[in-house]
Amino acid sequence: MEEITNTNNALLEIEDLHIHFVSKVETVKAINGLNLVVHKGKTLGLVGETGAGKTTTALAILNMIAKPQGRIVAGRITLDGEDIFSKTEDQMEGIRGNTVSMIFQDPMTSLNPVMTVGDQIAEVLQIHKKLSKAAAAKEAQKMLETVGIPGARSVEYPHQFSGGMKQRVLIALGLACTPKLLIADEPTTALDVTIQAQVLELMKDLKDQMNMSMLMITHDLGIVAEVCDEVAVMYAGAIVESGTLEDIFDRKRHPYTEGLFNSLPDVNNRTQSLKPIGGQMPNPADLPQGCSFHPRCEYAMPKCSQEEPPMHRFSETHCAKCWLYENTDQCMLASQDYVPSQGVSE
Amino acid sequence: MIRYIGKRLLLMLPVVIGVIFVVYLIMYLSPGDATTTILGTSWTPEGAEAIREQLGLNEPFFKQFFTYLFHFFQGDLGTSYITKEAVINQVRISFPNTALLVLISMTLAVAVSIPIGIRAAVKPNSFFSAFTTAFALVGIAAPGFWIALLLVLLFSVKLGWLHASGLETWKDAILPSIVLALSFMASISRMMRSSMIEALGMDYVRTARAKGVKKHRVIYRHALGNALLPPLTVIGSYIGEMLGGAVICETVFAIPGMGRLMVNAVLQKDTPSVLASVSIMAICVAIMSLITDLAYAFFDPRIKALYMRGGKSK
Numbered sequence: 210m211e212e213i214t215n216t217n218n219a220l221l222e223i224e225d226l227h228i229h230f231v232s233k234v235e236t237v238k239a240i241n242g243l244n245l246v247v248h249k250g251k252t253l254g255l256v257g258e259t260g261a262g263k264t265t266t267a268l269a270i271l272n273m274i275a276k277p278q279g280r281i282v283a284g285r286i287t288l289d290g291e292d293i294f295s296k297t298e299d300q301m302e303g304i305r306g307n308t309v310s311m312i313f314q315d316p317m318t319s320l321n322p323v324m325t326v327g328d329q330i331a332e333v334l335q336i337h338k339k340l341s342k343a344a345a346a347k348e349a350q351k352m353l354e355t356v357g358i359p360g361a362r363s364v365e366y367p368h369q370f371s372g373g374m375k376q377r378v379l380i381a382l383g384l385a386c387t388p389k390l391l392i393a394d395e396p397t398t399a400l401d402v403t404i405q406a407q408v409l410e411l412m413k414d415l416k417d418q419m420n421m422s423m424l425m426i427t428h429d430l431g432i433v434a435e436v437c438d439e440v441a442v443m444y445a446g447a448i449v450e451s452g453t454l455e456d457i458f459d460r461k462r463h464p465y466t467e468g469l470f471n472s473l474p475d476v477n478n479r480t481q482s483l484k485p486i487g488g489q490m491p492n493p494a495d496l497p498q499g500c501s502f503h504p505r506c507e508y509a510m511p512k513c514s515q516e517e518p519p520m521h522r523f524s525e526t527h528c529a530k531c532w533l534y535e536n537t538d539q540c541m542l543a544s545q546d547y548v549p550s551q552g553v554s555e
Numbered sequence: 556m557i558r559y560i561g562k563r564l565l566l567m568l569p570v571v572i573g574v575i576f577v578v579y580l581i582m583y584l585s586p587g588d589a590t591t592t593i594l595g596t597s598w599t600p601e602g603a604e605a606i607r608e609q610l611g612l613n614e615p616f617f618k619q620f621f622t623y624l625f626h627f628f629q630g631d632l633g634t635s636y637i638t639k640e641a642v643i644n645q646v647r648i649s650f651p652n653t654a655l656l657v658l659i660s661m662t663l664a665v666a667v668s669i670p671i672g673i674r675a676a677v678k679p680n681s682f683f684s685a686f687t688t689a690f691a692l693v694g695i696a697a698p699g700f701w702i703a704l705l706l707v708l709l710f711s712v713k714l715g716w717l718h719a720s721g722l723e724t725w726k727d728a729i730l731p732s733i734v735l736a737l738s739f740m741a742s743i744s745r746m747m748r749s750s751m752i753e754a755l756g757m758d759y760v761r762t763a764r765a766k767g768v769k770k771h772r773v774i775y776r777h778a779l780g781n782a783l784l785p786p787l788t789v790i791g792s793y794i795g796e797m798l799g800g801a802v803i804c805e806t807v808f809a810i811p812g813m814g815r816l817m818v819n820a821v822l823q824k825d826t827p828s829v830l831a832s833v834s835i836m837a838i839c840v841a842i843m844s845l846i847t848d849l850a851y852a853f854f855d856p857r858i859k860a861l862y863m864r865g866g867k868s869k
Contacts, residue, residue: 310766321762330761
């Protein structure tokens with residue numbers, strides 16, 4: 210029952226997605242059976258190391274995987290009830306920037322240096338809202354003001370803005386047509402910490418105002434705690450654990466998720482040395498057999514290198530893909546569940 | 556901006572004076588005597604001395620040089636040793652021919668190579684792209700005079716469509732312009748191709764696509780606006796090179812232009828004509844590079860801001 214209502218409430222659903230990049234030399238398996246749901250009005254944090262396939266996933270939602278090397282081998286993406294991969298390029302152009310828009314990682318290079326920021330925002334309004342040039346320019350100024358930049362600066366070029374302001378311009382650009390889904394691909398990675406908080410706060414506020422859903426791609430668990438309702442942990446092109454914010458932060462089950470948290474410094478115990486995950490992300494052109502995390506996993510069993518583990522469900526919201534839970538729901542990790550003394554931790 | 560242009564124009568002055576100085580020095584040091592050129596078979600020691608006195612050739616080097624410079628900036632380019640005519644008159648006849656030739660060639664080169672470069676970049680794995688790369692290689696490797704002779708052989712000798720030499724009607728400009736344009740076409744299209752491929756891979760192109768911008772507009776508005784900048788810079792400097800190329804081209808096609816004026820003057824040791832033609836070419840190159848820089852500022856707001864700021868603070 211829960212499953213069904215969940216599905217109906219879903220804005221974005223990715224089912225069993227496989228994406229390969231094929232070259233003469235090798236086949237890079239970037240995405241391997243990825244499942245993901247973003248619910249209406251919620252923010253999902255997609256967490257993982259560099260190279261886990263987070264950006265590829267985002268580009269797949271926009272149907273912008275570079276052809277002919279990039280191939281969608283299998284899977285389905287349903288956005289707002291529509292099958293993305295069945296759309297023509299023309300239809301996709303009507304969806305991009307309109308139903309779904311994306312904020313890219315590097316604000317320094319993501320704006321066109323020879324167009325004014327006003328023109329760049331107005332362009333998306335002219336395309337989707339069919340506004341006249343003058344009306345779009347006016348609306349663009351309003352959008353700039355929404356993200357805290359004086360409208361009069363719309364005639365300026367990107368080089369006249371600081372990094373944080375450029376990222377705000379990109380946010381204004383992404384939100385101009387009030388999309389149903391905003392994909393933010395590490396929107397604060399290129400910014401310094403004080404600006405990060407501002408930008409995140411802004412995104413959170415605007416998301417609530419516009420009643421959008423958000424897919425927040427990040428490797429920063431602090432950002433996840435700050436803005437996300439749900440979390441999906443990604444490793445080697447697949448989700449290894451997903452759940453609500455509390456599920457992941459307080460009741461983590463997957464060894465990889467534990468590893469991510471152990472890599473964070475503990476403010477209360479600064480003498481303790483960090484415990485990073487040993488080894489490297491596997492080469493996506495040559496993924497290990499069985500569970501792709503087993504070579505780096507301290508809990509690895511013989512079985513892990515032979516068979517891929519199934520997704521184990523702990524609750525309606527929480528599931529993890531690990532052989533440790535073949536016969537049990539109990540936490541098998543060294544780190545214990547967090548038991549809040551009062552309410553839920555933030 | 557106006558201040559910047561003014562500053563750049565002032566900076567041209569030392570460049571032009573420097574060029575004149577070097578040429579003057581070379582002509583001064585080169586063996587041979589102007590009087591033998593002027594008098595030819597009617598040379599006598601007395602006549603030569605009279606001419607030396609008249610032209611001020613007995614004066615010290617720097618006095619001669621500054622006298623020449625003084626006259627040059629007043630528009631007096633001296634009298635040819637050979638034709639006994641004012642050099643300015645020869646320049647008046649020759650300059651328009653060369654200017655026309657270079658103008659047509661550059662227009663041709665740009666009009667052909669920019670679209671070729673764009674197309675080759677948009678479809679980098681196509682036959683067309685491979686073809687243009689090969690064409691560019693041939694265009695750069697093959698010497699201009701050789702291609703010129705081949706074209707003359709085909710169109711003038713075999714087919715008889717065009718004149719092999721001279722510049723009387725517009726048809727006579729066809730072959731020289733093609734020859735002159737060819738090597739530049741090759742390098743500009745190659746440059747355009749690589750610059751466009753680079754632009755198409757930039758983040759802002761991805762942003763534009765993610766906004767739902769039509770593919771055509773992504774290419775011609777977002778990518779091209781940026782990709783044009785590097786070729787633009789070289790086009791300016793190529794005009795200088797083209798003036799050099801015009802020397803060969805005018806010689807092969809017997810066009811009375813600046814290049815031929817220069818070559819003949821050097822061969823005959825006609826110092827005033829050499830000085831005049833070289834310095835006028837130098838001025839042209841300097842002006843072209845200024846125009847290029849201004850065009851760059853027009854297309855790239857970052858450069859423009861740089862000029863504006865520089866103009867205010869200095």
